[in-house]
Amino acid sequence: MSNGEGPPPPPPPFVEPYPGFSNETNGPLIVVVTTALTGLATLFVIARIYSRMISVGKIALDDWIIIISIVLGIWYVGMSGAAVHYGGGRHIMTLKPEDTTQVIKLTVISFVPGVTSFVLPKFGVVILLAKLLNPPRLHIIFMWIISVIYGLMTIAMLSLNFGQCTPAAAQWDMTVKGTCMDRKIVVNYAMTLGIVGAVYDFYLAAYPTFVLWGLQMNIKKKLALCSSLGFGYCAGAVAIYKCTTFQGLLTLQDYTYALGNVVLWTNIEANSVVISACIPLLLPLMKKIFGSSALGGSTGKSGGAVSGNSAKSKSGNGTSGLVTFGAGSSKRSKTLSSHFDGTHDSEDSKYIILEERSFQYSSREAGDEDASVLERVRATRQEGW
Numbered sequence: 577m578s579n580g581e582g583p584p585p586p587p588p589p590f591v592e593p594y595p596g597f598s599n600e601t602n603g604p605l606i607v608v609v610t611t612a613l614t615g616l617a618t619l620f621v622i623a624r625i626y627s628r629m630i631s632v633g634k635i636a637l638d639d640w641i642i643i644i645s646i647v648l649g650i651w652y653v654g655m656s657g658a659a660v661h662y663g664g665g666r667h668i669m670t671l672k673p674e675d676t677t678q679v680i681k682l683t684v685i686s687f688v689p690g691v692t693s694f695v696l697p698k699f700g701v702v703i704l705l706a707k708l709l710n711p712p713r714l715h716i717i718f719m720w721i722i723s724v725i726y727g728l729m730t731i732a733m734l735s736l737n738f739g740q741c742t743p744a745a746a747q748w749d750m751t752v753k754g755t756c757m758d759r760k761i762v763v764n765y766a767m768t769l770g771i772v773g774a775v776y777d778f779y780l781a782a783y784p785t786f787v788l789w790g791l792q793m794n795i796k797k798k799l800a801l802c803s804s805l806g807f808g809y810c811a812g813a814v815a816i817y818k819c820t821t822f823q824g825l826l827t828l829q830d831y832t833y834a835l836g837n838v839v840l841w842t843n844i845e846a847n848s849v850v851i852s853a854c855i856p857l858l859l860p861l862m863k864k865i866f867g868s869s870a871l872g873g874s875t876g877k878s879g880g881a882v883s884g885n886s887a888k889s890k891s892g893n894g895t896s897g898l899v900t901f902g903a904g905s906s907k908r909s910k911t912l913s914s915h916f917d918g919t920h921d922s923e924d925s926k927y928i929i930l931e932e933r934s935f936q937y938s939s940r941e942a943g944d945e946d947a948s949v950l951e952r953v954r955a956t957r958q959e960g961w
Contacts, residue, residue: 602836603665610653610843614646617847620854621646623861631860641700642853648693649846655686656839665836668829673750679832680748683839687737690839694811694846695730695773697853699723701780701808704856708805709787726776733769736762763826767819774815777849781808807852814845 592598621642628639635643656664659682663671671679702719705711711719740762741747746754784805788798818841825834 597667598670600833601666602833602840603660603663606665606836606840607657607660609840610656613844613847614649614653617649617850617854618646620851620858624854624857627858627861630864636703638700638703638853641703642697642850645693645697645700645846645850648689648696649843649850652686652690652693652843652846655682655689656843659683659686659835659839664832664839666832668832671832676832677749679835681745683835684737684748686839687842688734690842690846691730691734694815694842694849695727697846697849698726698773698776698780701849701853704853705780705784708856709784722776722779726772729769729772733765736765759826763822766825767822770815770819770822773845774812774819777808777812777815781806781812781852804855804858807855808849811845811848811852814841814848817841818845 624642625635625639628635659679662678662682663675664679664683668676702723706716706719738744740759741754741756743752743754746752747756785802788802788805791798818838821834821837821841825831825838
């Protein structure tokens, strides 16, 4: 052309920053780990439901919450697998533009079931603790206020996830013109939510540990119960580590590769919370498989433990060998005996993990040692947390 203008020069050929860069991917790791852990969590949910059916004969509200959570987790794994199919986990420079669009779109949408799958089961844990430990009314209100605040923060996070660009498609389709907010806002808020979630997990794990550790019971059983109700420590640790993976999302330069860690640890956190919510409810199944010795049941006076049969045979006038968690009206107050085999709930009328076995026996039958233990139990009853 006379004016010296012509078609733009072709883009320079892609040069790998280092050998093997084009083939580098964490996609298979994402698929294998998320599928395996979600499968394991599903088995725990099935075991929980079966345990509830053989002990209670029905499914309670907290069971439905866990069922919905695992369904959301499976949905998340499916969408993550679809993203990997289009190139998720690979470096963005090695993908076609249309594949990059699909990866980012599927990943952004998948965070709805993904995030919900680790938030929702926490509400099930709160319901379980309210049934099991019977905290005072003020403590129950406190737990639900924290739960609602955390739930609202999660809804805000999901809204921010889609609303960070106007229109929303601008964040995954590079051909769509739009405006997006500073990515630091989204990442920092996600880190804040993650830290709050971790503290919440630690609280839900520490509270039953604190209560159970102060009870008179077999040390083996005490450790087993504290461990089963305190598995949420693992979920909290996972949530903290997940927060460290958010830094890779501060830029879109290699977004499809950086997303791999976030997707992976979101799923690990969700499955950790689901499993921690299921473990405390598996005692009826454990007893069906391993017998009444599950959790190291023992009899004798040294720990104040009395077997179920002997408890019935010793009923009569005398003192009550019961420990009450919390304080309140007689309608709401539940009691747990020194023999921790399962739980009895006034509504469900069967086990959860600690079976309430009311029994009474006289100080003369119990002996001086047990009588002194019962007196200490009465003396240490107090309102509070």
